[in-house]
Amino acid sequence: MPCLNYLQLFITALILSNRPTETIEPVAATSNQRPATGMMKASDLIKPYFIENRAKILIGLLSLIIVDLLQLFIPRIIKRVVDDLTAFELDGWQLLSYSLFMIGIAIFIGVFRYIWRRCLLGTARRIEEGLRNMLFGHLQCLSAAYFDGIKTGDLMAHATNDIQQIRMATGMGMVALNDAIVLGLASIGFMAYINVTLTAFVLIPMPLIVVSTRFFSRKMHHRYQTVQAAFSDLTEVIRERFAGIRIIKAHHRKEEEAARVEAASRNYVDMNLRLVKIIGSFFPMMLLFSNLSLAIVLYLGGRKTIMQDITAGDFVAFISYLGLLTWPMMALGWVTNLIQRGRASLDRINKILQTVPEIRDSQDAVTIENVQGQIVFDNVSFRYDSEPYQEKKATLSKIHLHIEPGMVLGVVGPPGSGKSTLISLIPRLYNIHRGRILLDGHDIRTLKIQSLRSQISFIPQEPFLFAATIRENITFGDRQIPEDRLKKALRDAALYDTVKGFADGLETVVGEKGVILSGGQKQRIALARCLLRDNAILILDDPISQVDLETGTTIINTIRKLAGQKTIIIVSHRLSAVSYADRIITLDLGHITESGTHQQLLDSDKYYAKTYHLQEIEEDLDAA
Numbered sequence: 218m219p220c221l222n223y224l225q226l227f228i229t230a231l232i233l234s235n236r237p238t239e240t241i242e243p244v245a246a247t248s249n250q251r252p253a254t255g256m257m258k259a260s261d262l263i264k265p266y267f268i269e270n271r272a273k274i275l276i277g278l279l280s281l282i283i284v285d286l287l288q289l290f291i292p293r294i295i296k297r298v299v300d301d302l303t304a305f306e307l308d309g310w311q312l313l314s315y316s317l318f319m320i321g322i323a324i325f326i327g328v329f330r331y332i333w334r335r336c337l338l339g340t341a342r343r344i345e346e347g348l349r350n351m352l353f354g355h356l357q358c359l360s361a362a363y364f365d366g367i368k369t370g371d372l373m374a375h376a377t378n379d380i381q382q383i384r385m386a387t388g389m390g391m392v393a394l395n396d397a398i399v400l401g402l403a404s405i406g407f408m409a410y411i412n413v414t415l416t417a418f419v420l421i422p423m424p425l426i427v428v429s430t431r432f433f434s435r436k437m438h439h440r441y442q443t444v445q446a447a448f449s450d451l452t453e454v455i456r457e458r459f460a461g462i463r464i465i466k467a468h469h470r471k472e473e474e475a476a477r478v479e480a481a482s483r484n485y486v487d488m489n490l491r492l493v494k495i496i497g498s499f500f501p502m503m504l505l506f507s508n509l510s511l512a513i514v515l516y517l518g519g520r521k522t523i524m525q526d527i528t529a530g531d532f533v534a535f536i537s538y539l540g541l542l543t544w545p546m547m548a549l550g551w552v553t554n555l556i557q558r559g560r561a562s563l564d565r566i567n568k569i570l571q572t573v574p575e576i577r578d579s580q581d582a583v584t585i586e587n588v589q590g591q592i593v594f595d596n597v598s599f600r601y602d603s604e605p606y607q608e609k610k611a612t613l614s615k616i617h618l619h620i621e622p623g624m625v626l627g628v629v630g631p632p633g634s635g636k637s638t639l640i641s642l643i644p645r646l647y648n649i650h651r652g653r654i655l656l657d658g659h660d661i662r663t664l665k666i667q668s669l670r671s672q673i674s675f676i677p678q679e680p681f682l683f684a685a686t687i688r689e690n691i692t693f694g695d696r697q698i699p700e701d702r703l704k705k706a707l708r709d710a711a712l713y714d715t716v717k718g719f720a721d722g723l724e725t726v727v728g729e730k731g732v733i734l735s736g737g738q739k740q741r742i743a744l745a746r747c748l749l750r751d752n753a754i755l756i757l758d759d760p761i762s763q764v765d766l767e768t769g770t771t772i773i774n775t776i777r778k779l780a781g782q783k784t785i786i787i788v789s790h791r792l793s794a795v796s797y798a799d800r801i802i803t804l805d806l807g808h809i810t811e812s813g814t815h816q817q818l819l820d821s822d823k824y825y826a827k828t829y830h831l832q833e834i835e836e837d838l839d840a841a
């Protein structure tokens with residue numbers, strides 16, 4: 218392949234491999250989820266893929282070597298043709314046979330190039346796929362506390378950029394290393410075979426190619442990182458402006474926001490121009506160095522040809538070998554960068570994979586079935602902080618609670634008092650620091666997490682919807698669920714008429730995070746999801762926070778109908794939603810400050826009673 222083509226291939230590969238990774242924070246292992254002691258070596262992660270694909274790798278490397286050798290063969294043919302031509306020893310048929318021979322070589326090169334690309338780059342793709350699946354599978358096992366301490370953007374970068382760097386190191390790294398050694402050494406060998414002195418002179422500028430490729434590929438990598446960062450910034454700025462278009466219009470901020478987009482756009486162009494400058498310098502620099510060698514060949518080689526030290530054919534072949542040598546020299550400079558970056562990425566991935574989930578099944582964990590639904594909080598204390606436990610700073614402190622099967626417990630309290638935290642401890646989203654939580658008499662830490670969670674229907678405060686249809690969001694893609702059960706869940710969640718009003722009904726695609734739906738509709742979809750699962754325990758975190766009074770009443774009535782059949786824990790800022798509960802507790806700064814029935818709490822005239830009366834007045838005003 219001519220030198221310029223190699224340059225283009227190199228730049229393309231470099232650009233593809235250069236995604237911002239070095240800016241990624243090292244993976245934060247929260248204090249509760251530390252990397253395992255006696256950590257596995259990072260290289261052990263990819264070793265199985267190499268072993269499993271050893272036949273393919275071998276075939277790929279052999280094909281790569283065959284391509285290299287076939288390329289090295291071409292200058293030999295050219296030499297023969299030129300020598301025979303200068304001696305006037307060629308006839309038309311011989312010329313034709315040489316031409317056909319060249320075509321044959323080109324076909325073989327094409328076939329073997331296809332094979333090595335499939336085998337070597339294909340294996341690198343398999344490694345990429347396997348690592349990504351492994352990483353995602355492992356991340357899913359890590360506890361909520363892990364995700365509290367890490368940015369989603371960093372996780373995305375690990376799952377995409379780091380893994381891509383590993384692919385580049387294992388795929389193109391292997392190719393570049395092979396070509397640097399095989400094609401490089403063989404070209405030098407063939408050149409030395411023609412003339413050793415000429416080869417020694419021609420090699421003088423070659424270290425410049427190696428060193429400057431190393432230098433430029435690093436620089437390009439860094440500049441490409443800034444281009445990527447500028448691009449992310451630009452897309453984020455535009456995305457945010459579209460998402461907040463109503464606010465922009467309402468506050469007459471069109472000019473300011475347009476200027477913000479223009480600034481981000483200018484920055485993106487500036488960063489690209491910086492990259493173009495370095496790529497623009499790299500091309501001429503490489504041409505200069507390779508032409509330096511060419512100039513040496515023309516002068517010294519030409520003289521040797523005149524002096525008949527070498528033949529005219531040797532002279533032409535020598536120039537062809539020189540063309541072949543440029544790529545291996547560049548590959549030599551590039552391969553160390555590729556491998557260094559791949560190693561660093563592999564270390565980062567390994568660190569995540571070695572992070573032991575804080576919440577995991579104990580060795581003797583048991584499965585729980587046919588749950589009655591009795592939940593006991595026995596002197597439970599909890600704090601989010603990872604520092605050593607301090608009682609006074611606890612998010613929840615000395616909680617004692619006895620919830621009988623079929624009972625409805627209302628949880629109220631000012632914002633930040635610990636309501637959501639309290640209910641998140643039941644499915645063991647976090648581990649408690651002190652005390653015990655019992656389900657039907659079993660400490661939940663002794664139960665298999667999967668079996669514990671499968672007994673609980675949980676609706677978080679901000680329900681998450683996937684960018685799928687309403688049906689898929691409710692059924693989690695389970696097509697076996699009978700239509701009448703689905704309809705009942707929709708009716709119970711006060712969603713039936715709303716869905717019927719949509720042109721596509723249950724097949725309506727809700728958009729990213731359910732963007733086309735109102736907050737209340739999302740909450741009701743989450744409720745329908747839970748009602749469909751029909752678990753013994755139903756936990757709802759403010760299920761009517763975003764619906765109007767009428768819809769809220771419908772939802773509460775549905776939940777009330779379930780009373781006695783399921784254990785229900787309902788957090789609500791609207792006290793009328795819990796007034797029917799068998800028992801209501803008020804939390805304040807992580808302590809239970811009130812406990813009793815609606816009437817008992819009204820009589821005690823504390824937080825519950827005061828808030829209830831205030832909300833009554835508000836509701837009357839709304840109704841009026």
Ligand code: ADP
Binds near residue numbers: 612631635639
């Ligand atoms: P509520 O549901 O009553 O509004 P929360 O249980 O959400 O209260 O929060 C209780 C306290 O815990 C608050 O001070 C809040 O800032 C803190 N908190 C909540 N979630 C987290 C978290 N994931 N990491 C650290 N602190 C948290």
